[in-house]
Amino acid sequence: MPKLPAVRNIPSILRNRRSGELGEPNWIDQLHAKVVGQTEGLASVVPYVQMYQAGLAPQGRPVGVFLLLGPTGTGKTRTVEALAEVLHGSAKHVLRIDCGEFQMEHEVAKLIGAPPGYLGHRETQPMLTQMKLNAVTSEKLNLSIVLFDEIEKAAGSMTRLLLGVLDKATLRLGDNTSVNFDRSLIFMTSNLGAREMARAMTPDFGFEAMVTDNIATTGSSGANKLEAVCLAAVKRKFSPEFINRVDVMATYHPLGRTSMEQILDQQLTILQDHIDRRLAERSFKISVPKSAREFLLNKGTSKEYGARELKRVIHRFVMQPLAAMVSDGQIEADSEVVLEVDAGRERLILRPTQRAA
Numbered sequence: 593m594p595k596l597p598a599v600r601n602i603p604s605i606l607r608n609r610r611s612g613e614l615g616e617p618n619w620i621d622q623l624h625a626k627v628v629g630q631t632e633g634l635a636s637v638v639p640y641v642q643m644y645q646a647g648l649a650p651q652g653r654p655v656g657v658f659l660l661l662g663p664t665g666t667g668k669t670r671t672v673e674a675l676a677e678v679l680h681g682s683a684k685h686v687l688r689i690d691c692g693e694f695q696m697e698h699e700v701a702k703l704i705g706a707p708p709g710y711l712g713h714r715e716t717q718p719m720l721t722q723m724k725l726n727a728v729t730s731e732k733l734n735l736s737i738v739l740f741d742e743i744e745k746a747a748g749s750m751t752r753l754l755l756g757v758l759d760k761a762t763l764r765l766g767d768n769t770s771v772n773f774d775r776s777l778i779f780m781t782s783n784l785g786a787r788e789m790a791r792a793m794t795p796d797f798g799f800e801a802m803v804t805d806n807i808a809t810t811g812s813s814g815a816n817k818l819e820a821v822c823l824a825a826v827k828r829k830f831s832p833e834f835i836n837r838v839d840v841m842a843t844y845h846p847l848g849r850t851s852m853e854q855i856l857d858q859q860l861t862i863l864q865d866h867i868d869r870r871l872a873e874r875s876f877k878i879s880v881p882k883s884a885r886e887f888l889l890n891k892g893t894s895k896e897y898g899a900r901e902l903k904r905v906i907h908r909f910v911m912q913p914l915a916a917m918v919s920d921g922q923i924e925a926d927s928e929v930v931l932e933v934d935a936g937r938e939r940l941i942l943r944p945t946q947r948a949a
């Protein structure tokens with residue numbers, strides 16, 4: 593069924609209220625629950641969505657242009673996925689452009705398609721078409737989320753092309769048709785400045801304080817210093833015209849202990865859901881006592897890789913041994929598997945116990 597055009601003059605917040613879907617204000621709470629410890633970054637995105645929902649977003653330009661900065665594994669890409677989940681119901685509703693694929697000047701043709709008559713005109717399917725943009729909207733909301741991931745890797749020709757998109761919300765394709773972005777949120781993520789950030793986080797700068805508590809919540813001058821470091825790196829890389837077209841530049845902070853604890857809980861819940869869904873009647877419960885949680889947190893806390901390390905540690909110490917035990921038939925349906933820290937504190941022992949009826 594063809595998608596109906598968005599009716600600009602009926603504020604979508606009213607339509608949503610009627611349909612009882614997006615009008616629920618808790619999409620904001622849901623977003624904060626999904627992306628932990630980056631309150632300021634998330635809060636800067638929300639008003640742009642609300643402006644669109646209220647029918648008050650300016651025309652002739654994208655609904656919002658965001659540059660998410662900060663160290664690896666702190667939730668930049670996750671923010672965009674989580675926004676798609678709460679607004680559209682699935683992280684698949686993101687048109688994602690991996691800028692690492694556009695490092696050479698000539699590769700931009702993959703994005704917009706080669707002009708007629710040029711070599712490869714017929715073979716190159718542009719990655720950014722109106723159809724692809726429309727395909728990431730949903731019944732819930734006629735708004736496309738576009739992600740240019742790792743923008744610092746893009747060739748200069750791509751950033752120049754982006755200027756027009758950010759400014760006028762249009763992109764001219766190789767075949768001379770144009771793509772309209774004025775019902776889009778445009779996210780760009782980047783690690784720019786992350787190395788300098790890591791250097792700034794020397795013990796005397798107070799990294800120890802940060803890992804026990806989120807700097808975002810302490811509001812320390814450390815947070816401002818990290819922002820300044822990122823901004824300086826952005827200014828070195830991008831032209832003032834480009835920077836001027838960004839509505840919000842948000843710096844994601846290294847995740848503190850409290851955030852890591854919450855992310856561990858999230859990951860364990862995801863793991864349990866996965867077991868329940870995939871194994872159905874053969875499923876079992878995993879039980880993670882405090883000592884095992886601490887083991888996972890200690891092994892998975894990394895200044896260098898953020899929450900990525902925690903995910904890897906869960907994979908290595910929980911998922912992989914669990915999978916081996918399941919395939920060996922060592923875990924009975926409806927039992928409980930308790931995670932115990934081994935005496936050498938180098939691994940977890942997974943102990944299946946029959947649950948009391």
Ligand SMILES: Nc1ncnc2c1ncn2[C@@H]1O[C@H](COP(=O)(O)OP(=O)(O)OP(=O)(O)O)[C@@H](O)[C@H]1O
Binds near residue numbers: 627629630663783
């Ligand atoms: N703040 C967070 N809240 C919840 N989960 C997080 C958070 N940060 C990271 N994660 C978890 O770690 C994974 C990796 O994070 P993400 O992809 O957002 O990193 P990133 O900041 O985009 O890093 P990079 O610069 O390397 O792309 C996510 O898929 C998510 O599971």
Ligand SMILES: [Mg+2]
Binds near residue numbers: 669741781
């Ligand atoms: Mg990322």
